[in-house]
Amino acid sequence: MRALASLLLDAALLLAFVLIGRSSHDEPLAGAWQTYWPFLVPLLVGWLITAGWQAPAAVLRTGFIVWAVTVGGGILLRLANGQGAEPSFIVVTAVVLAAFLVGWRVIAAIVRRAARPRRA
Known part of the structure; x- marks a missing residue:
């Protein structure tokens, strides 16, 4: 269940990135799928490559690789699709998606570390 929630969070954050971007450029939100799918496909591929369901909140093992595959693959698919x-x-995409896809994992790691009982 934790893995599915993490995957859905990644997909939701990616959608938020798309909607924020389209809104900031006064583009209709109705066309969001055209912007979303070229990044969603590599996001799912990144999850497969990393076996993200095994360690969905891992910063480097899952988060960093999913981010890199999502950005790189998304840009390539946009170019192949004539977008x-x-x-x-590219810079904004890389920075924002790093903050989103890696950032929540960093926050989760900090929270987990803070919640661990301290040894005396």
Whole structure:
């Protein structure tokens, strides 16, 4: 159940990125799928590559690799599909998705560490 929740969180954060981006560029939200799918597919591939269900909250083992595959694959799919990928878009995508896909895992690790009982 934790793995499914983590995958859904990744997908929801990716959707939030798409909706925020489209909104900030005054693009209709109705076309969000066109922007979303080229990143959703590599996100799922990243989960498969890392076997993310085994350690869904792992920062490096899952989060970093899922982020890298999502950004790299998403940009490549956008280009293959005739969508733009300006350098500024690539930078913003990489930074925001790092904050989203790796960031929640970093926060979870900090919370887990803080919740551990201290040895005297």
